[in-house]
Amino acid sequence: MTGIIVTDIARADQSTIDALAVHGVATVHEAMGRIGLVGPTVHPIQNGARVAGSAVTVLCWPGDNLMIHAAVEQCQAGDILVVASNSPSLDGSFGELFATALKYRGVRGIVTTAGVRDVVDLRAMDFPAWASAQNAQGTVKATSGSVNVPIVVGGAVIRPGDIVVADDDGVVCVPRADAETTLLASEARVAKEAGARAAYQNGDLSLDRNDLRGLLADLGIRYVTQGKWADGDR
Incomplete structure (x- = not known):
């Protein structure tokens, strides 16, 4: 498997992203015509978090978190890291050290189809995560993948720069081109x-x-x- 890292993704206006966060997943989902939901296979590890951000997407090999390491460099303030693998994997590919590095860069959280670990630490440091599992199983760093390419997360296709809204109800993706119209419909x-x-x-x-x-x-x-x-x- 060969991969690619896209370095210069476009992002939506931050004030629009922040306003969508206030409205939350259920309202945004309904406002878009009941589309965009990731679905119940990805769920929050905490209670009460409500965030939105620009998606920095990661495609990993199962049981391998090499490309998450590569993706950290591409993240900036206001982003949400969104991780999928090219076949199902619930290994704990994300933990407290990654969260520390991302929080320094102003990243607002992670959404992953894999597992997270160090859950007590993630909650204590107020770094929200939505994952398919809480799993201490470790991973390797050995296989190429991609950063900032379209990925499939549950029932949604998420492209780099799309807006991800996440709260206790789950996760919804707003295409970047639809950000303004979705905000108006949500209001x-x-x-x-x-x-x-x-x-x-x-x-x-x-x-x-x-x-x-x-x-x-x-x-x-x-x-x-x-x-x-x-x-x-x-």
């Missing part, structure tokens, strides 16, 4: 939900606010009393 969704929240706090029902009673009727759903149900009116 509109937040405003709509604020109106719904106020209505529900006032006692309104979602059935009525979303005009769903007609749909229930169209689907043949009936209301019956408990007594009639017990008598066999089904």
